[in-house]
Amino acid sequence: MVNKIGRRKFIKTVGIAGATTIVAPYIKTATSAGKLSLGIWDHWIPGANDVLENIILSWGEKNGVEIKVDFITSIGNKLLLTAQAESRAKTGHDVFSMPTWYCSMFKHRLEPIDQVVEDIISKHGKLLDSAEFYAHLDGHWRAAPAPTGSFFDSMVSRFDLFKEHADIDLKEIFPANENRNTELINNWTYDTFLLAAEKLYNAGKPFGATIGATPDSRWLSALFTSYGAELVNKDGEVTVDSDAVKEVLEYLKKLTQFMPDSVYAWDDSSNNRWIISGAGSAIFNPASAWAVAKRDNPDIAKKLWHHDVPRGPKGRFRPDNSQFWGIWDFAENKSAAKDLLRYISERDVIDACVKASQGYDIPLIVSHFKNNKTWVDASPPDGVLYNYPMRGDEVPVAPGYPAPPEIASQITTQYIISNLVARITAKDHSIKKAIRWAENELEGAMRG
Amino acid sequence: MKLTNLIIWFRQKPRIAFFMCLPLIIMVACLIIYPFFYSIFLATLNKSETKFVGLANFLFLFKRETFWLVVQQSIFFALVAVFFKALIGFIAAHSINEIPSKGQRKWRGMLLIPWVIPPALSTLGWWWLFEPTYSALNWILAKFSLESIPWLSETFWARFSIILVNIWVGAPFFLIMYLAALKSIPEDLYEAASIDGANYWQKLFFITLPMMKNIISITILFSIIVTFANFDIVRVLTRGGPIDTTHLFATYAFRVGIESGDIPLGAAVSLFMFPVLAVLSFIILRNVKRRSNEV
Numbered sequence: 109m110v111n112k113i114g115r116r117k118f119i120k121t122v123g124i125a126g127a128t129t130i131v132a133p134y135i136k137t138a139t140s141a142g143k144l145s146l147g148i149w150d151h152w153i154p155g156a157n158d159v160l161e162n163i164i165l166s167w168g169e170k171n172g173v174e175i176k177v178d179f180i181t182s183i184g185n186k187l188l189l190t191a192q193a194e195s196r197a198k199t200g201h202d203v204f205s206m207p208t209w210y211c212s213m214f215k216h217r218l219e220p221i222d223q224v225v226e227d228i229i230s231k232h233g234k235l236l237d238s239a240e241f242y243a244h245l246d247g248h249w250r251a252a253p254a255p256t257g258s259f260f261d262s263m264v265s266r267f268d269l270f271k272e273h274a275d276i277d278l279k280e281i282f283p284a285n286e287n288r289n290t291e292l293i294n295n296w297t298y299d300t301f302l303l304a305a306e307k308l309y310n311a312g313k314p315f316g317a318t319i320g321a322t323p324d325s326r327w328l329s330a331l332f333t334s335y336g337a338e339l340v341n342k343d344g345e346v347t348v349d350s351d352a353v354k355e356v357l358e359y360l361k362k363l364t365q366f367m368p369d370s371v372y373a374w375d376d377s378s379n380n381r382w383i384i385s386g387a388g389s390a391i392f393n394p395a396s397a398w399a400v401a402k403r404d405n406p407d408i409a410k411k412l413w414h415h416d417v418p419r420g421p422k423g424r425f426r427p428d429n430s431q432f433w434g435i436w437d438f439a440e441n442k443s444a445a446k447d448l449l450r451y452i453s454e455r456d457v458i459d460a461c462v463k464a465s466q467g468y469d470i471p472l473i474v475s476h477f478k479n480n481k482t483w484v485d486a487s488p489p490d491g492v493l494y495n496y497p498m499r500g501d502e503v504p505v506a507p508g509y510p511a512p513p514e515i516a517s518q519i520t521t522q523y524i525i526s527n528l529v530a531r532i533t534a535k536d537h538s539i540k541k542a543i544r545w546a547e548n549e550l551e552g553a554m555r556g
Numbered sequence: 557m558k559l560t561n562l563i564i565w566f567r568q569k570p571r572i573a574f575f576m577c578l579p580l581i582i583m584v585a586c587l588i589i590y591p592f593f594y595s596i597f598l599a600t601l602n603k604s605e606t607k608f609v610g611l612a613n614f615l616f617l618f619k620r621e622t623f624w625l626v627v628q629q630s631i632f633f634a635l636v637a638v639f640f641k642a643l644i645g646f647i648a649a650h651s652i653n654e655i656p657s658k659g660q661r662k663w664r665g666m667l668l669i670p671w672v673i674p675p676a677l678s679t680l681g682w683w684w685l686f687e688p689t690y691s692a693l694n695w696i697l698a699k700f701s702l703e704s705i706p707w708l709s710e711t712f713w714a715r716f717s718i719i720l721v722n723i724w725v726g727a728p729f730f731l732i733m734y735l736a737a738l739k740s741i742p743e744d745l746y747e748a749a750s751i752d753g754a755n756y757w758q759k760l761f762f763i764t765l766p767m768m769k770n771i772i773s774i775t776i777l778f779s780i781i782v783t784f785a786n787f788d789i790v791r792v793l794t795r796g797g798p799i800d801t802t803h804l805f806a807t808y809a810f811r812v813g814i815e816s817g818d819i820p821l822g823a824a825v826s827l828f829m830f831p832v833l834a835v836l837s838f839i840i841l842r843n844v845k846r847r848s849n850e851v
Contacts, residue, residue, distance in 0.1 A: 185815065188814060192819075212817075214817075320795070320797045321796055321800070369706055369710075370689045370706065370709045371709070372688075372709040372798040373709035373794065375795070378688060378689060385690075517817070518818075521816040522811065522812070522815075527800060534709075534710075535711075548619075552620050555616065556602065556604070
């Protein structure tokens with residue numbers, strides 16, 4: 109019998125606990141006053157919005173700021189369309205959610221907030237390197253870490269199937285504690301994974317990840333980085349015609365043989381359905397697939413394990429999806445907005461948001477995901493999320509890295525990597541022909 | 557006295573007509589004419605919209621392999637879809653016209669359903685049928701021990717799927733237009749032809765089709781324009797994939813302009829077909845006018 113916590117009870121407990129205890133120690137500054145409107149990403153996890161809203165409204169009440177929060181879904185690109193509309197009309201919210209490349213896309217419309225982010229760093233310590241890559245543009249911080257919405261794509265695997273069919277004990281390699289065996293970890297490479305993928309495919313439980321035009325295809329970018337394969341280097345030169353790119357493409361030719369053919373048409377929810385239904389053995393995903401499985405298919409949820417991605421010849425890189433909050437340059441209450449950005453980076457705020465998201469959210473401030481009990485306590489199975497935040501030698505990497513952010517954003521949003529891979533693995537193009545296509549597309553991505 | 561003059565001035569027919577049309581004129585000006593000229597303006601700017609670049613965005617597109625793929629696909633999609641929509645609409649209109657008038661209404665109503673449902677919604681229904689992993693159609697095929705079909709993950713089938721859905725949505729428009737045209741053909745012509753010994757096909761080719769020429773031309777023109785501009789079907793079903801092989805102008809413009817943040821280039825993509833469609837419209841409408849004058 110599973111003990112279910114009702115949504116209302118959950119929100120009430122977490123919201124009240126978070127909002128009342130967190131707001132108390134905050135010291136009001138002279139600059140906070142007036143009205144402030146926020147356009148915030150609508151969280152997938154039920155209840156997470158309510159907790160965040162309570163925290164923000166309580167801060168507003170304490171500081172004499174009248175706050176209005178609009179949660180805007182990213183389904184159907186509504187968040188992006190709203191951002192585009194507001195940036196063009198130069199009117200709308202004061203603070204707006206900036207997932208991944210929005211900072212680069214809207215940098216000319218975002219208020220530089222160097223002092224705010226420097227204050228956050230000096231108080232709480234450094235941010236993830238990938239956060240700097242996304243939001244520190246042209247020498248200025250364009251946005252600050254958001255309290256919700258950032259996540260990593262860890263591997264989410266069926267530990268029972270890996271053990272039964274591939275003879276790999278994922279819980280032993282990635283235990284739910286600090287005692288990792290370095291030798292076992294070092295053996296978790298893309299070559300090992302390929303062998304496992306073949307066995308799981310033969311057992312009728314393949315690994316699945318999208319190779320379509322959808323953001324979840326960022327796993328391919330992390331895989332490219334693991335092989336040192338760069339489409340464009342950090343100086344902005346097209347370097348796709350390289351041995352490293354050819355090597356990773358050869359690898360993917362082998363791996364895709366053991367994946368379902370439908371991956372070329374998968375969207376962002378397909379891999380979730382794949383693992384939750386019990387059809388698949390592994391995906392790249394944040395904690396949401398497990399959270400939904402817990403509700404919809406508890407038997408499967410009990411057999412899931414979040415863990416590190418395999419290592420390639422150049423390292424172990426985990427796909428990163430950071431989210432920020434920016435202040436439009438046309439915002440009417442910039443001083444209150446800046447104070448709010450400082451406030452939502454407080455440890456207590458982040459802890460409450462992580463808890464409300466059932467561990468989905470990963471803080472961008474490194475110190476904030478140390479010693480957080482949410483990932484330690486999550487179950488079933490016990491320890492399922494322990495390795496969801498990075499615990500070992502993984503490095504978070506933004507899609508398109510190391511190309512300069514403006515180019516990396518184009519590589520990502522035009523899905524050049526997944527198209528390049530699909531041309532070879534689904535269309536039987538030669539590697540040479542596909543690389544020539546990518547060179548042509550990348551020239552387009554460079555335009556200023 | 558002045559007030560009376562003003563009332564008389566307002567009561568004149570042309571003025572009444574103008575004021576009654578004014579809301580529509582304002583709407584068209586705000587929602588069509590202004591955006592059209594604004595998109596032309598945008599298409600002449602650089603990516604950051606800080607510099608006038610003339611036709612550079614169009615010249616840039618000419619060098620992009622993917623853009624030419626989109627051009628080919630859009631033409632193929634529009635021609636194939638419009639051909640089948642017209643054919644199916646024509647056959648269905650004839651079939652309904654043959655039904656005694658008492659029973660026609662329910663058939664007309666049923667066959668119009670695909671056209672009146674918002675396409676984004678009905679396409680979502682189709683997406684469930686085609687879903688890459690759990691397709692309902694494949695489930696039925698499996699019941700008959702048949703191989704599943706990669707409806708959305710393989711280029712041929714993905715193109716087939718979006719054209720099929722477009723035909724399903726658009727054919728009723730042709731049906732209703734052709735049915736109206738059929739009903740306007742004088743029955744005397746058919747009676748005279750029968751007396752002269754004309755068979756079904758002779759009546760079709762020498763009476764029905766010539767009498768429907770104008771309506772066929774206008775519906776095809778209208779449908780070509782609308783089909784070229786299609787967005788929702790591709791966006792919901794394939795998002796332009798797999799490997800960009802189902803992108804149309806609108807979906808590619810969205811990808812480039814909105815998703816990638818290059819609004820000027822997106823505007824250039826969406827305007828690309830305008831000159832071609834404008835010339836096509838001019839030719840077809842001129843022919844329609846000429847035929848009308850002859851009649």
